[in-house]
Amino acid sequence: MDLSQVLLLFGGQSIILIGLCSWLGKVSLNRILTSEQASVQKKIAAIRSEFEAKLVALSAGNESKVHVGKIQYEREYASYAEIWDLTSPLTHHLQLLFVHKHSYEFFKEAFYKLGDYKINLGSKVNTLYPFIDEDVYKKGSICPQILQKYWADFDQHLTYLEGKANQSLPQSKKLEIDFGSLITEVTAEIHTTGVELARSIRSRNQEVIIIANTI
Numbered sequence: 001m002d003l004s005q006v007l008l009l010f011g012g013q014s015i016i017l018i019g020l021c022s023w024l025g026k027v028s029l030n031r032i033l034t035s036e037q038a039s040v041q042k043k044i045a046a047i048r049s050e051f052e053a054k055l056v057a058l059s060a061g062n063e064s065k066v067h068v069g070k071i072q073y074e075r076e077y078a079s080y081a082e083i084w085d086l087t088s089p090l091t092h093h094l095q096l097l098f099v100h101k102h103s104y105e106f107f108k109e110a111f112y113k114l115g116d117y118k119i120n121l122g123s124k125v126n127t128l129y130p131f132i133d134e135d136v137y138k139k140g141s142i143c144p145q146i147l148q149k150y151w152a153d154f155d156q157h158l159t160y161l162e163g164k165a166n167q168s169l170p171q172s173k174k175l176e177i178d179f180g181s182l183i184t185e186v187t188a189e190i191h192t193t194g195v196e197l198a199r200s201i202r203s204r205n206q207e208v209i210i211i212a213n214t215i
Contacts, residue, residue, distance in 0.1 A: 072208065073208045075131060076131065076132060076133070076204065076205075076208060077208075079132050080132065080204070080205070082124055082128070083121070083128070083132075083136070083140045083197075084197070084198070086117055086121040087121060087143055087197060088194065089117060090114070090121075090143060090147070090190050091187050091194070093110055093113055093114040093117060094114065094186060094187045094190060095183075096110035096114075097111065097114065097183050098183040098187075101176050101180055102161075104158075104162050104165040105165075107158060107161050108161075108162075111155075114147070114154075115151075118144050118147045118151075121140070121143060122141070122144035125137060125140040126141075133200070133204040135200045135204070136197070136201055136204055139193065139200045140197055142193045143190055143193050146190055146193065147186075153182060157175075157179045160175060
C-alpha cells in the first residue's frame with residue numbers, strides 16, 4: 001500500500017487540501033500586509049515630506065516677521081527718543097524765562113533757545129508722523145502748539161526788557177510779576193502734556209514688544 005492509499009484511508013486528501021489552503025492563506029495575507037505596509041510607509045513619507053516643507057516655509061516666514069518686527073521696533077524707539085529729547089528740556093527753558101524775566105540779555109538767550117526747541121520739535125514730529133503711533137504723534141504735537149499760543153506774549157516781554165535796557169521804557173514790576181505768573185501757567189501745561197506724551201510712548205513700546213513676542 002503506497003502513501004496515497006494510506007492518506008486516503010485517514011482522509012489524507014482533506015488534510016492536504018486544508019494544509020495547502022492554510023499555507024496559501026498565509027502567503028496571501030503576508031503579501032497583503034506587506035503591500036499595505038508599503039502603502040502606509042509611502043503615505044507617511046509623503047505626509048512627512050509635506051510637513052517638513054511647510055515647517056521650513058513657516059520658519060522662514062517667522063524669521064522674516066521677527067526681522068521686520070525688530071526693525072519696526074528699533075525705528076519707532078529711535079523716533080520716540082528723538083521726540084522726547086526735544087520735549088523734556090522745555091520746562092527747564094521755560095523756567096529760565098521765569099528766572100531772567102528782569103534781564104534782557106539772559107532772557108533773550110533763553111527765548112531764542114526755547115524757540116529753537118519749539119521749531120525743531122514741531123518739525124521732528126511732523127517728519128516722523130508716517131512712522132510713529134498716532135497717539136504719540138498727537139501728544140507730541142501739543143507742546144509746540146502750546147508754546148506757539150503764548151509766543152507773542154514772550155516776544156512782547158522781550159521787547160519790554162529791551163526797552164527797559166536802553167531806557168526807552170520804564171520798569172514795570174507789575175508787568176514782570178504778571179509775566180512770571182504766565183510762565184508758571186505755561187510750564188504747568190507743558191509738564192502735563194509731557195507726562196501724557198511719556199505715557200503714550202511707554203504704552204506704544206509695550207505694544208510693539210508684545211507683538212514681537214507673539215510672532
